[in-house]
Amino acid sequence: MxxxxxxxxxxxxxxxxxxxxxxxxxxxxxxxxxxxxxxxxxxxxxxxxxxxxxxxxxxxxxxxxxxxxxxxxxxxxxxxxxxxxxxxxxxxxxxxxxxxxxxxxKKSRKTKAETARKNGLEPLAKIIMSQNANDVESIAFKYVKGSIDSVEDALEGARHIISEWINERTDIRNNIRYQLERHAMISTKEVKIKDDTNGAKAEAAQKFRDYFDWSESLSRIPSHRLLAILRAEKEGFIRVKIEIDNDRALDKIESRIIRSNNECADQIELAIADAYKRLLLPSLSNEALQIAKEKADESAITVFAKNLKQLLLGSPLGEKRVLAIDPGFRTGCKVVCLDAQGQLKYNETIYPHPPKSDSVGAMKKISSLADAYKIEAIAIGNGTASRETEALVRKIRFKNDIQVFVVSEAGASIYSASKIAREEFPDYDVTVRGSVSIGRRLQDPLAELVKIDAKSIGVGQYQHDVDQTKLQKSLDGVVEHCVNSVGVNINTASKSLLSYVSGIGPKLAENIFNFRSENGVFTSRNDIKKVPRLGGKAFEQGAAFLRIKEAKNPLDDSAVHPESYTVVTRMAKDLGKSVQELIGNAQLLKKIELKNYCTESVGLPTLQDIVKELEKPGLDIREQAKVFTFNQNIKTISDLREGQLLPGIVNNITNFGCFVDVGIKESGLIHVSNLSDSFVKDVNEHVSLHQQIIVKVLEVDIPRKRIQLKLHK
Known part of the structure; x- marks a missing residue:
């Protein structure tokens, strides 16, 4: 330890x-x-x-x-x-x-130095390194035998051994590392590609044209740019080189080794040049690039993790009856009706848009479904035909007040084709499953998004270029944090959601789900102990994060851990009240002298948490979903004009700025320099994912489909 x-x-x-x-x-x-x-x-x-x-x-x-x-x-x-x-x-x-x-x-592959040793040249190398001999060629002549045909062969072999010694010296390696860390430049050159018949390669290469002839300090290059350059190299569009001042590097090595001015020194100087060019620089420049890549990965993963956290903790509508629409033109709009718990009650396809253009029939159908299923909110996917579908829905005069939301579809298609979706809806096709996912995202983003591989949700930068193991570990940690911060209703949670509860995991999640299916809902936290293979440790780790609505013991629907129930009972008893009377009674809770309940294992931090939870048990830390409306006059990028002020929703955050959905196919970019008039250290300090903001249009590049925006305060 x-x-x-x-x-x-x-x-x-x-x-x-x-x-x-x-x-x-x-x-x-x-x-x-x-x-x-x-x-x-x-x-x-x-x-x-x-x-x-x-x-x-x-x-x-x-x-x-x-x-x-x-x-x-x-x-x-x-x-x-x-x-x-x-x-x-x-x-x-x-x-x-x-x-x-x-x-x-290290037992490595056959090297030039190893060959030289087998040819008996190590003694010659030691003589040269001693720097005491004057007539090196005469000495080298004694080693001309076997496969060594000449004095030059002997000297070259000796130099290969010396080069290896130089390469293995930690002080020399660290000095070059220092120079690479401080002074390395990363440069690129375009690779001329032979295009394919349809011009796809040339078109793909154009995405990286900014880096066809680029040079920048390796220590200062932003993470997103380094990852873009490395992707371009991987796809064969550029060559990447790491460079330092070679003369300075060689001088530094020579000053550490050469201490004479004779023929030995000349041979050592040649060996140093060989060691540097053939062994040290290739190895250590690759190492420097790998270190820079690891830092870029870490930065990108941090951005992705922050975005994912904000997305998962997005505002839920709550347990409301929802009509969800996955919009489309030719294939129609898939409509589903969900109850307050997200269960599918009805599905149908309507065709309000071209080519069928049955808008009247579609409006009547949506209206009748809203009445029949007592719909409280409508969720519309933000993909193809989203704006047209939203405009159609807003024309309908519903009998009741129904809120209309546009919901991100990112990853919905991944879910709809997944094993999880097939298990949930074996009798329905992918289009119905996708619509259900859209509706459930409005009810509870966290509960629905945990079913999808986080990399498919579409937030972050270069997520497919970073270390996938580190990325997965980070994202799993974020999901685990979010799930346990919010808490899980054990009687409605999916297997996916349960699997992220502290101490549970996929296998126990499946056991909980199956137990619930066979035996009905859990009525107390003690019931959880009956789940097969769920032992004392798993119960200790997970019980407080699993909530049971309308339980006999009100603490079962709180974040108070079962191990602390006796403390709460004592508090209530000392006040002459029941536990139920204690919950939500701020005046009563203020009367509790916490120090009276301290023990060796329970101190003030835990007691303060207990009282805070008792004030508002099971409180959802997330804000409730709010309705948002885009500018109805903006339908395509051609409708944008410089200077316009538009409502938008932040749909991605990167180190270089954030992307904003202004209601058209293309998202606009607020570059980091346009987020504030002062220096921006962290984009997340100025905007958050899914935040509703007002932006000013700075520039519209229709050919490249790029929109430059500024955050309007």
Whole structure:
């Protein structure tokens, strides 16, 4: 524990005790949401972000230790492990240092230096490196034998060995790393491509034309630009090169090695040039580019994670009866009616738009369905024919007040063709499933979007170019955070939603779902213990995040953990009230002296959380959905004019700005420089996903389908 504590606390400004206790909880299979919410006394009140950082460095430490063990084993098998080497490996604090230590001992493919050694040239290399000999050619002549045909062959072989020694020196590698970190330039050159018959390659290449001849500091290049350049290289449109001042780099190496002015020095100078060009620069420039890529990945993943969090915590309409429409022209508009719990009650296809243009019949059908199913809101997908369908619906005079919403379709087609959708609606086709998803997104975005692979939701930048394992882990963490922050109604939740509850996972989620189907709704949290394979640990981790509406014990529909029920009962008893009377009674709750209920395991942080929850039990942290209307006169990009002020909805956020839906096919960009008159450090400080804003049109490029906007304050 000492070593891991030292490793983590040297990287995080947290107390050793907090880190130690958190590691112990993680080793006990506790989840981050559970630890941050219900073990505040043990962690010193660390939040989810801080605990997440501990998890990250804990994993880094474990990966480092695993690699150390593998290297030690390999060195032992080679018979080269010494106490000094073992100590150096044990002291290594990062993988780069560790790999540099191991580099001379790696069993690699056949190298020029290895060939030279087999030809008996290592003694000659040592003589040259001693820098004491004067007549190097005469000495080299003694090694002309076997496959070595000449003095020059002997000297070249010796230089290959010296080049390898230079390449393996940690101080030299670190000096070049320093120069790459400070001074490296990334440059690109266009690759002339042979186009295919339909011109698709040339058209695809034009997306990257800004980078056909580009040069920029590697340390300063924005993440989105680096990822764009690397994608263009991957697709074969450009070549990428990392460069530093070669003369300066060679001078730095020479100053560390050459200490004489004789023939040996001349040979070493040639070996340095060879080592630099053939071994050091290719390897370390690739390493520098990989480090830059990892930073760009991290930045892009952070943007994606922020966007996903905002999307998942988007405003729900709540348990309302919804009529959902997936609009279309030729294939018609798919209409479904959902009850307040999102269950499908009816589906039909209407044809209000060309070529059939039965707008009157469509309006009558929507009106009659609204009456028949007591519809409270209408959700219209924002894809093809969305604006036309919205205009049609707004013409209908409903008997009751019905709100009309335009809902993002991003990822709906992915869901409709998925295994989850097929299991939910085995008797319906993808069009009906997609419409249901649109309606449910309005009722509860979180509950519906968790069914879709987050990468398919369409928020973020270059999500397919970043490290997919890291991206998936980050996004899973975001979904888990959002689900547990909101809480889950165990009696209505899908398997997908249940699987993200703390301590549950896919298998137990399926068991809960099946148990509910066979035995009816859960009436208390204690009932959860009856689910097959759901043991004490899973119950401890997940119970407080699972809510039961209209339960006999009102605490079962709150974020109060079952382990704290006795504390609440004591509080109520001391006030001469029932638990039910305590809930929602702010005046009564103020009378509680929290210090009277402190124990070794329950401190003030937990007690304060309990009282806060009792004031508003089960309160949804999300705002309620609001109706939004686009400018009805703007239907295509051709309708836009510079200087116009338009209502819009933020539909994506990147490091370089945000994209805004103004009600047409193309989204407009508010560049980071047009978000504020002052410097913008973080786009998220100025806008949030799905925020309703007013924008000013700055520029419209119809051929390139680009719209430049400015945030109007």
């Amino acid at each position: 000492t070593d891991i504590l030292k490793f983590i606390t040297s990287r995080l400004p947290l107390s050793k005790q907090s880190v130690k206790n958190t590691i112990e909880l993680l080793n006990e299979a506790c989840t981050v949401p559970f630890i941050s919410r219900y073990r505040k006394e043990r962690t010193g009140n660390l939040d989810e972000v801080q605990i997440g950082e501990i998890v990250k460095y804990k994993e880094q430490y474990e990966a480092l230790e695993k690699r150390k063990a593998a290297i030690l084993k390999a060195l032992e098998e080679q018979g080269v492990l010494t106490p000094e080497l073992s100590q150096k490996i044990g002291d290594a604090q990062d993988l780069t240092t560790l790999e540099d230590i191991y580099l001379p001992y």
